[in-house]
Amino acid sequence: MRMFLEHAQEFAATRWKMSQDVVWEKHNGSSFHADRVRRVHEHVLHFYRGPWSKVWKQPQTTPDAVAKTARRKARPPHMGDIGGGEFTSYDGGPRLLRSVVRMRSMHGRARHPTEKPIGLLAPLIRYVAAPGETIIDPFCGSGSALEAALLTGHRAIGIESHEPYAEIAALRLSQNIFLNDNYSGDAS
Ligand SMILES: C[S@@+](CC[C@H](N)C(=O)[O-])C[C@H]1O[C@@H](n2cnc3c(N)ncnc32)[C@H](O)[C@@H]1O
Known part of the structure; x- marks a missing residue:
């Protein structure tokens, strides 16, 4: 958001475009805005470069759908060149995350x-x-994204400047390396 508001010109030059924003709603808040609205969320932003047709996208679902077809007719101008799209669900079947x-x-x-x-x-x-x-997680901390990557059948590279955290990440990865790679995250 800072990029869009304060550095829009510089950011446009990088040719990265935003395709989706996701909000993680937490059960507890942080003290970021303790004198105003209690902040209980974090943003996840998906940026891409190059043609949208070449970008890998695998719809993620939960098993609680009602029968419905969701269509996107026109792209919102601020969301890059993502074109139209469609997703059909059936009763009790998968619903888009x-x-x-x-x-x-x-x-x-x-x-x-x-x-x-x-x-x-x-x-x-x-x-x-x-x-x-x-x-690649260049600020990997305790290695959560790296562990999630391995568990979902990906490869992972992490960088962490604080040695104790790097050690925690290395330990986590060495412990989970033999688990199956069809990990299904609990998104409820
Ligand atoms: C927000 S935390 C990441 C937490 C991580 N997602 C997790 O689940 O544990 C950011 C991390 O980046 C590390 N960091 C900050 N500057 C860095 C740099 N220049 N190079 C590598 N790591 C850095 C910090 O030590 C910190 O652990």
């Missing part, structure tokens, strides 16, 4: 002060990357 994902934060069980739940990251990674592709 909602753009507001409600999930408990890691508060009380976290290894890192801003650790993200695997169940939040797994469907987002599956959405943006084909199986076997590599996920």
